[in-house]
Amino acid sequence: MKTIGVFDSGFGGLTVLRELLPLIPDARYVYLGDTARLPYGSKSHETIARYAISSARFLADQGSDLLVIACNTATALALEEIREALPLPVIGVVEPGAQAALAIASAGPSTIAKSHVLVLATAATTQSGAYTRTLNGLGLRATEKACPLLVPLVEEDWLHQPAHSSVTLEVLRIYLLEALEQAPDANILLLGCTHYPLLRPLIETTLKNLHHPMHIIDSAAATAHKVVTLIPDAGPVSTTAPECTFYATDSIEKFQRLGSTFLRKALPEVKLVDLGG
Amino acid sequence: MKTIGVFDSGFGGLTVLRELLPLIPDARYVYLGDTARLPYGSKSHETIARYAISSARFLADQGSDLLVIACNTATALALEEIREALPLPVIGVVEPGAQAALAIASAGPSTIAKSHVLVLATAATTQSGAYTRTLNGLGLRATEKACPLLVPLVEEDWLHQPAHSSVTLEVLRIYLLEALEQAPDANILLLGCTHYPLLRPLIETTLKNLHHPMHIIDSAAATAHKVVTLIPDAGPVSTTAPECTFYATDSIEKFQRLGSTFLRKALPEVKLVDLGG
Numbered sequence: 001m002k003t004i005g006v007f008d009s010g011f012g013g014l015t016v017l018r019e020l021l022p023l024i025p026d027a028r029y030v031y032l033g034d035t036a037r038l039p040y041g042s043k044s045h046e047t048i049a050r051y052a053i054s055s056a057r058f059l060a061d062q063g064s065d066l067l068v069i070a071c072n073t074a075t076a077l078a079l080e081e082i083r084e085a086l087p088l089p090v091i092g093v094v095e096p097g098a099q100a101a102l103a104i105a106s107a108g109p110s111t112i113a114k115s116h117v118l119v120l121a122t123a124a125t126t127q128s129g130a131y132t133r134t135l136n137g138l139g140l141r142a143t144e145k146a147c148p149l150l151v152p153l154v155e156e157d158w159l160h161q162p163a164h165s166s167v168t169l170e171v172l173r174i175y176l177l178e179a180l181e182q183a184p185d186a187n188i189l190l191l192g193c194t195h196y197p198l199l200r201p202l203i204e205t206t207l208k209n210l211h212h213p214m215h216i217i218d219s220a221a222a223t224a225h226k227v228v229t230l231i232p233d234a235g236p237v238s239t240t241a242p243e244c245t246f247y248a249t250d251s252i253e254k255f256q257r258l259g260s261t262f263l264r265k266a267l268p269e270v271k272l273v274d275l276g277g
Numbered sequence: 278m279k280t281i282g283v284f285d286s287g288f289g290g291l292t293v294l295r296e297l298l299p300l301i302p303d304a305r306y307v308y309l310g311d312t313a314r315l316p317y318g319s320k321s322h323e324t325i326a327r328y329a330i331s332s333a334r335f336l337a338d339q340g341s342d343l344l345v346i347a348c349n350t351a352t353a354l355a356l357e358e359i360r361e362a363l364p365l366p367v368i369g370v371v372e373p374g375a376q377a378a379l380a381i382a383s384a385g386p387s388t389i390a391k392s393h394v395l396v397l398a399t400a401a402t403t404q405s406g407a408y409t410r411t412l413n414g415l416g417l418r419a420t421e422k423a424c425p426l427l428v429p430l431v432e433e434d435w436l437h438q439p440a441h442s443s444v445t446l447e448v449l450r451i452y453l454l455e456a457l458e459q460a461p462d463a464n465i466l467l468l469g470c471t472h473y474p475l476l477r478p479l480i481e482t483t484l485k486n487l488h489h490p491m492h493i494i495d496s497a498a499a500t501a502h503k504v505v506t507l508i509p510d511a512g513p514v515s516t517t518a519p520e521c522t523f524y525a526t527d528s529i530e531k532f533q534r535l536g537s538t539f540l541r542k543a544l545p546e547v548k549l550v551d552l553g554g
Contacts, residue, residue, distance in 0.1 A: 043527050043528065148429065149426075149433060152425065152429040155319075155425075174440055250321050251321035254321070
């Protein structure tokens, strides 16, 4: 049975784990949220690379056979450095997300040449240009839009109660209007941050209100499907639930509480780990 | 000439430095923003104390004669631990802010018994209960309200452009309505986070719209006045500008750009320092 290490700066990577569990139930999972040093999205390349490598090393030390960098910012800024530092396969979220956009562009009525992908992400991810490089490499046009307020709005759960969700809808409207001014023909929306799948219903409402329909791609799901192709003995389906171990670098109580929103089920024990700092 | 160390998790402490410079121009200032590990406000007591002590130690090593913890979260959760760890005077922002509230309560038409202080702060600060303990100790009633979205809104500068500031006004309206439901007779508003002075005009607008006038206290200014009492040879006024050295643990470019908003003037050279992590 393989051990799959899943890493994120915080809770967002649990949306990738959520997709992985039903696809590869016959595996052990070790998840690390580097919550003492989050958020990565507003920090510099050097700092993000340093944090991500030490986190990835911890997961390798826990016996991971394969590592999923379930964090767009860490993938966009440090994937190559993590790969160089560790002697095991490392999957990021950018390439699978871009491949999913290509699949949509190839399948739909719009040809690849006509397609234009709008990527919503953190400031660090957009500044890295990783999505644009990868999408352009696949022949797709791309525009990236930094949406720094979306992570705090998700973490505060301003998504459901009407007074709160109306603020989040207004923030989404502002970001999407600004983005569509630069990319008026965008027809594919790539959610380039693992927090954003939780915003999907509000994003759909906003696009409807703006009369601008788009295909929405969630890199969490795309990444999980990529991992399946790398675990050839993923089946037969186990009758027991997959074994998951959770580590966090800050408050385990907060990790359990917030994490269950992202995983959509209760988290078992979370272990505190000190990665320095 | 004394050296005054000023510490914050990020940029907010620059509002305290801004108040200090004209009051004590004849001093050297060393400022540290622990930007690689910010924000502190959403993290646990243990993590905040660890980060704050290592930061304070760095400023002591730079020759500080006196240390100002210009961060409400670090003060509320770790002031005593910092004092125990360092052999020099350490001033926090909570006590001066509370004393300023007492001065208002004693001076105005409302007596101390009638006064009720509403404290807006980060989640970690309100959970510590430090403001309530300190204000109650002075005979004042207190209610604390966590406002986790305000720091990101200030850091994104959603304060000026109308579409943006209307979102910030709505967030302030929601937080203040929720707080005033718990404390309908609150008459003093204490800004318990060094980011919040930048929100003051929008807070005044919100209180006016809610028909609920309050005295607003800014702990940054109160803290600066407290420091003056501890530097007896603060005068005579120097003819040269005070010497300031700035350190940050993450991107110095971002520190210079964002920092100038808080300091209300351009920052000279910012030096990068690695405190581990």
